[in-house]
Each structure stands twice: as structure tokens, then as C-alpha cells.
Amino acid sequence: MTLDPHKFFSILEKRVGLTSEDKELLKSQADWGLEVAPNMAEYFYDYLERDPEMSAILHDGSGRIHRLRETFIQWFHEMFTGMDNWGDAYAERRWKIGLIHVRIGIGPQHVVPAMATVIYEVGKRLKNDGKSADLKDALGRICMIDLAFIEQAYIEVSSSAVLKETGWSEGLFKRLISTGAKAM
Numbered sequence: 001m002t003l004d005p006h007k008f009f010s011i012l013e014k015r016v017g018l019t020s021e022d023k024e025l026l027k028s029q030a031d032w033g034l035e036v037a038p039n040m041a042e043y044f045y046d047y048l049e050r051d052p053e054m055s056a057i058l059h060d061g062s063g064r065i066h067r068l069r070e071t072f073i074q075w076f077h078e079m080f081t082g083m084d085n086w087g088d089a090y091a092e093r094r095w096k097i098g099l100i101h102v103r104i105g106i107g108p109q110h111v112v113p114a115m116a117t118v119i120y121e122v123g124k125r126l127k128n129d130g131k132s133a134d135l136k137d138a139l140g141r142i143c144m145i146d147l148a149f150i151e152q153a154y155i156e157v158s159s160s161a162v163l164k165e166t167g168w169s170e171g172l173f174k175r176l177i178s179t180g181a182k183a184m
Contacts, residue, residue, distance in 0.1 A: 005088075005091035006092075009094070016145055018138070023138075026139065032080075033076060034073075034077045037077050038069075040076055040125075041069045041073050044114050044115075047114045057104060057105050071097075078090070079146065086142075094149040097150065098149040098153025102153050107154065111147065112151075115143060
């Protein structure tokens with residue numbers, strides 16, 4: 001079960017309805033995105049730090065929290081720039097971000113509500129700064145794509161580990177998951 005980030009991005013782009021107009025609007029507001037990114041990082045990590053499990057992960061003594069805040073600012077700004085017009089480099093970077101979340105243990109149960117907090121706060125900031133509802137919608141769509149990459153990373157890593165350890169086929173694994181879900 002190996003994910004192709006480029007194909008995955010293309011599928012998600014269609015699913016959420018991210019348009020070329022959205023991309024142009026995001027690019028036109030890239031400076032604003034960079035300006036508000038540190039503030040959005042504060043909301044994101046303030047939320048996560050209130051959870052004891054996440055606080056332990058974030059403050060592991062290695063300076064991780066500082067690096068993560070800087071990475072968040074870069075990530076947030078990249079949603080506006082698209083790096084390469086939301087092409088291969090963007091998709092590869094989002095996939096890498098997802099894998100890093102898996103590696104350090106920041107699970108979807110933490111990221112999803114933290115992302116909701118950011119979306120809420122950026123919505124308030126957009127309104128206060130007189131930005132359009134179209135920008136809010138475009139930003140919401142790209143956020144959902146990025147969030148899907150993080151969630152998919154957990155699925156891909158977990159599935160790959162089970163297949164490697166058990167020697168099962170992908171088809172058998174999917175049947176077992178489906179059967180297990182039906183039993184719950």
C-alpha cells in the first residue's frame with residue numbers, strides 16, 4: 001500500500017473542489033498568510049499543549065516545539081504560495097509532513113481538533129482584516145487537503161507495518177478491516 005502523493009493530491013483536489021481561481025486567490029494573499037502564520041501557530045500549539053499527552057510529545061527536551069512552530073509557519077504560508085502551483089513538490093512535502101506526524105506520535109485525534117481551532121481563528125482574522133469569504137473557502141479547501149495527507153499517512157504506515165509483519169496480502173488485509181468494521 002504505497003501512496004503516490006501526486007495522484008493523491010489530484011484526487012483530493014477534485015474531491016474538495018479546489019479550483020484554479022482558489023489558487024490564484026491564495027497566491028494573491030501570500031503576504032497576508034505569512035503575516036498571520038505565527039499567530040496561527042500560537043493557536044495551534046496552545047491548543048495542543050493543553051493536552052498532557054501532546055505536551056509531553058512537544059516538550060521532549062530536544063527543542064522540538066521551537067522547530068515545530070517554525071515548520072507550522074512555513075506550512076501555513078505554503079498553503080498560500082502552493083510552492084510549485086500545488087504540484088509535485090507541494091504533494092511530496094505534504095506527504096512528508098504526514099509521515100513526520102506519524103513518526104513523532106501526533107495523531108489525527110490531536111491534529112484534527114487543532115486544525116479546527118486554526119480554521120476557526122483564521123476565519124476570525126480574515127473577517128477582522130476585511131478579507132473575502134472566497135478566501136476563507138479556498139483556505140478551508142486547501143487545509144482539508146493537507147489534513148487528509150496527515151490522516152492518510154497514519155493509514156499507509158499502519159497498513160504497511162501490518163502487511164510486512166504478517167506477510168498478508170493487501171486484499172486479505174482490506175477484507176479483515178472491512179469484516180472488523182462490520183463487527184463493531
